[in-house]
Amino acid sequence: QLQLQESGPGLVKPSETLSLTCTASGGSVSSSTYYWGWIRQSPGKGLEWIGNTHNSGSTYYNSSLKSRVSISLDTSKNQFSLTLRSVTAADTSVYFCARLPSSRGAFDVWGQGTVVIVSS
Amino acid sequence: DIQMTQSPSIVSASVGDRVTITCRASESVDSWLTWYQQKPGKAPNVVIYKVSTLESGVPSRFSGSGSGTEFTLTISSLQPDDFGTYYCQQYRSFPLTFGGGTNVEIK
Numbered sequence: 001q002l003q004l005q006e007s008g009p010g011l012v013k014p015s016e017t018l019s020l021t022c023t024a025s026g027g028s029v030s031s032s033t034y035y036w037g038w039i040r041q042s043p044g045k046g047l048e049w050i051g052n053t054h055n056s057g058s059t060y061y062n063s064s065l066k067s068r069v070s071i072s073l074d075t076s077k078n079q080f081s082l083t084l085r086s087v088t089a090a091d092t093s094v095y096f097c098a099r100l101p102s103s104r105g106a107f108d109v110w111g112q113g114t115v116v117i118v119s120s
Numbered sequence: 121d122i123q124m125t126q127s128p129s130i131v132s133a134s135v136g137d138r139v140t141i142t143c144r145a146s147e148s149v150d151s152w153l154t155w156y157q158q159k160p161g162k163a164p165n166v167v168i169y170k171v172s173t174l175e176s177g178v179p180s181r182f183s184g185s186g187s188g189t190e191f192t193l194t195i196s197s198l199q200p201d202d203f204g205t206y207y208c209q210q211y212r213s214f215p216l217t218f219g220g221g222t223n224v225e226i227k
Binding site: 047060063106 | 121162170216217221
């Protein structure tokens with residue numbers, strides 16, 4: 001059964017670029033049945049959707065982050081990645097990767113989450 | 121963007137109580153409404169998807185209802201393990217959006 005695992009630096013300096021990778025095991029990111037997404041949660045706050053990607057090449061982003069974010073899929077490595085540019089302290093969050101079956105509309109498999117702190 | 125508004129923000133109830141949480145959308149999301157439960161330090165888990173479909177393994181005391189712009193998650197008899205924060209999320213259109221969350225506390 002599918003498992004997802006986030007990886008990447010836990011500390012990023014302000015104005016720099018945050019890069020995270022989500023590695024899938026027990027399933028393939030090539031499947032056209034699913035979207036692959038990133039969601040974040042600032043300390044003590046709610047869930048914020050960042051964006052989704054699909055094997056078709058389609059990508060969708062949060063309107064407030066669109067100018068700074070990109071999500072890509074690497075089927076050869078069975079991974080998908082998040083890049084967030086020009087980070088500030090407001091980007092300090094737990095970042096989750098997750099799978100979304102298009103037929104269900106719900107993120108049904110999640111990674112455990114990775115903490116990213118933006119600080120000099 | 122479709123805005124999702126949950127109420128109340130906090131529910132404090134006793135074991136055995138019936139608990140109801142509401143989620144309102146700024147425009148119709150048809151039946152594309154999911155409820156998640158999140159416990160501290162953990163990723164969210166699906167409770168209900170497509171308004172009323174119970175996720176596999178979720179107890180039958182959870183139920184969902186509604187249509188269009190107003191939706192309800194009901195816990196028929198609150199149990200100690202039901203504490204946590206509940207979020208609604210729409211899939212009617214991108215960008216996807218979550219409600220602000222409802223914290224369920226056990227008295």
